Amino acid sequence: MNLILLGAPGAGKGTLAKDLAKIFGIPQISTGDMLREAVAAGTELGKKVKDIMDSGALVPDDLVNAIVREKLARPECHNGFIFDGYPRTKSQAESLENLLKEDGKKIDAVILLEVPKEIVVKRLTNRRICPHCGRIYNLITMPPSKEGICxxxxxxxxTRDDDKEEVVTRRYEVYLERTAPLIEFYKQREILFTITVQNGDEDVTQMVLNVLKRVRK
Ligand SMILES: [Zn+2]
Known part of the structure; x- marks a missing residue:
């Protein structure tokens, strides 16, 4: 099963990806992890990525695509994979499609997690992290036993700067704008499945599994 997850920051992609990876026994691939892995491996590609990341610039599409190519060639991806956070642009989506085609493969389903802005904002602004051990809390769903203490x-x-309300709202808007062409791209290929979250309490993983029953592997 070759899957792509789309959704705003805070939509719950990470949790969903972990669940699906476990259920299907396939790896979850996030671009951030891939880039960090490449840097750590110290390959030619990794060195290039490191220079760009150190300069604070965005890693260009062709480099990201090269890293994806390297990743997909590994044995652990042969039975499938779940992309979380990639592709981000239509050009990346096209390149991924061509890359898979070379191997006679394709994306089976693209899951779009549609979560209202209010829920995303509420989730992220209630997130607290421990600067020391990295543990993540949520004041509503997973509060610490003693207020404000890990x-x-x-x-x-x-609270991470990224989780402050005005930043969260801006990221959500940027996400909508950037993702619209991707959604259109996968809609045309008839592999886009939209999961609509209404109150945030739904069992999203189960909803996705129900949808995937209709997908031919
Ligand atoms: Zn801690």
């Missing part, structure tokens, strides 16, 4: 190491919890 259960694991007793450090004072903080």
């Amino acid at each position: 259960d694991g190491c007793s450090s004072k919890l903080i």
Whole structure:
């Protein structure tokens, strides 16, 4: 099963990807992880990526695509994969399609997690992290047992700058704008499945599994 997950930051892609990876026994691939892996491996490609990331610039499409190519050639991806956070642009989507075609493969389904802005904002602005051990809390769904204090190491919890309301709202809008062409691209290929989250309490993984029953592998 070759899958792509689309959704705003805070939509729950990460959790869903983990669940599906476990159920189908295929790896979850996020671009961030891939880039960090390439840098750590110290390959020719990794060195290029490191220079660009160190300069603070966005890693260009052709480099990302080259890393994806390298990744997909590995044995762990032969039975399928779940992309989370890639492709981000239509050009990346086209390149991925061509890459897979060379191997006689294709994307089986693209899952779009549609979550209302209010829910995403609520989720992210209620997120607190421990700067010391990295544990993540949510004041609504997973609060620490003592207010503002990490259960694991007793450090004072903080809100990441990325999780402040105005930043979250802006990221959501940027996401909508950037993803619209991708959604259109996969709609035309008739492999886009939209999962609509209404209150945020739904069992999204189960909803996705139901949808995937209709997908031919
Ligand atoms: Zn801690």
